[in-house]
Amino acid sequence: MTTHTANAAEESLNHEKASLLKQPKAVWATALAAVFAFMGIGLVDPILPAIATNLDATPSQVSLLFTSYFLVTAVAMLVTGVVSSRIGGKKTLLGGLALIVVFASLSGTANDVGTLIGFRAGWGLGNALFVATALAVIVGVASGGASTAIILYEAALGLGISLGPLLGALLGGWQWRAPFFGSAALMAAAFIALVVLLPKTPPPAVKTSLKDPLRALGHKGLRTTASSALFYNYGFFTILAFTPFVLGMDAYGIGAVFFGWGLMVAIFSVLIAPLLQRLMGTTRTLLATLGTLALVLIGLAMAAERSVTGVVVLVVVSGALLGINNTLYTELAMEVSDAPRPVASAGYNFVRWMGGALAPFLAAKLGEGFGPQYAYLAAALAVVIGALVVLGGRKFLLTHEPATV
Structure with missing residues (x-):
């Protein structure tokens, strides 16, 4: 790499860091x-x-708290664009927050447990x-371009996943x-913040x-990204939803492990992935x-049946890899096709959240029937x-990429 190229890369990085912090209040509120x-x-x-x-x-049965949540999330992604294109992004965000x-x-x-599963749905x-519209709103109002907005969004995801x-x-x-009442109180506070700080977002000209x-998934690049993300999310949510039963800890112990995991998700999605x-x-x-x-x-x-310490270390390490992947998948989904970003986001999230819906229940069933090691092997x-999906469709993804330094 030449000195000129290195200096240009450093200047670009410094510019991105500056633009990342200089955002309108509406971006920070969202x-x-x-x-x-x-x-x-x-x-x-x-x-x-x-x-x-x-x-x-x-x-x-308890894993269905995740499955019902993500299954409804996935299917509802198909209607988020219909709603937001008719009433605008702000009203859609507020409607989502109110439901939460x-x-x-x-x-x-x-x-x-049946009633609880229904409420989680x-x-x-x-x-x-909220989620599908929030990304589109942040991309629309953030300064510094789509890449900066996506990093902000992934930072919010990582921080939320670690604090949850x-x-x-x-x-x-x-x-x-x-925790359910605590979450409701936080979302009510977020509702008030968006009412005050987020300007009115009129519906787009095209509904x-x-x-x-x-239709957006007909694009080979977006279809490759979404299909790969489905299998990746199976691994992601096996770690998140199944591991608490393997750790054998109380709520404080499990919370500490996944707080560390979530911090790694946040740090690596924002700092290391770019x-x-x-x-x-x-x-x-x-x-x-993905290979790692x-x-x-x-x-x-x-480690599942041999070493709780090993499980803890590997879970925290996995957070680093998941943080990197989250940013890469989101950027590909937003940029790889010519579909409007809200439409591309809806199609991508419809497919990838199916992995989040399947993993908790199937992992728990494999763990109950055959042992915890089989749940993790299925996720692997x-x-x-x-990874094979990415490898097979890489020519459709490479056209999106800028030159490396």
């Missing part, structure tokens, strides 16, 4: 609300064993309306219902139909991290398939 929304994903992690005990449920407040509160009142609907288990542990160690996200993209390119980096993640999952399979296989 990002903060996204932090609270993503906290809802990992919120139940530390209290999964407590829920199973208090509601007399098996691990696979209602169903998070109701979750705290459930007296049986309603929570997933609110999450879909911490909040779940702090409140859940006192009473297993408390989105239900078929548009599916650096690796510059050095290696998006596709090569994605293949390398598969090895970590195999390591978890080996899924991640390898995700």
Whole structure:
């Protein structure tokens, strides 16, 4: 690499860092609300064993708290564009937040696991309306371009995922219902912040139909990205939703482990992923991290019945790989096709959240029937398939990539 190229790369990095911090208040308000929304994903992690005990449920039954949430989220992604293109981004965000407040509160009142699963499904609907629209809103109003906006969004995701288990542990160690009410209170605060700080976002000139996200998946680059992300998310949510049952810890212990995991997700998504993209390119980096993640999952399979310390270390290490991958997948989904970003986001999220819906239940069933090592081995296989999908469709992804330095 020449001195001139190195200086140019350094200047570009400094410019991105500056633009990352100089954002309108509306961006910070939306990002903060996204932090609270993503906290809802990992919120139940530390209290999964407590829920199973208090509601007399098996691990696979409790895992349906994730499955119902993500299944509804995935399907609802197809209608988020229809809604936001008719009422505007701000009203869609507020509608999603309102639903989360209602169903998070109701979750705290459930007296049986079936009712709780139903309330989590309603929570997933609110999450879909908020999450898909939040990315489009941040990209639309952030300064510094789409790449900067995506880094902000992924930072919010990583921070939310890390704080969710911490909040779940702090409140859940006192009473297993408390995290649900705590999450509802945070989302209510986010609702008020967006009402005050986010300017009105008029509906786009062209209204989105239900078929548009599916049509967008006809683009080979976006279809490759979404298909690979489905298998990757299977591995992601096996780690998040199944590991609490393997650790054998109380809520505080589980919360501490996944707080460390989430911090790694946040740090590596914001600081390390862009650096690796510059050095290696998006596709090569994605293949390398997916391969390494598969090895970590195999390591978890080996440690699951032998060493809790080994499981803890590998879970935290996996957070680094997941953080990198989250940023790479999101950027590819937003940039690889010619579809409008909200439409591309809806189609991509519809496919990839299916992995999040399948993993918790299937991993728990494999763990109950054959042993925890098989749950992690299945996840490793899924991640390898995700890497093979990227490898097979790499020519459709490489056209998106800028030159490496």
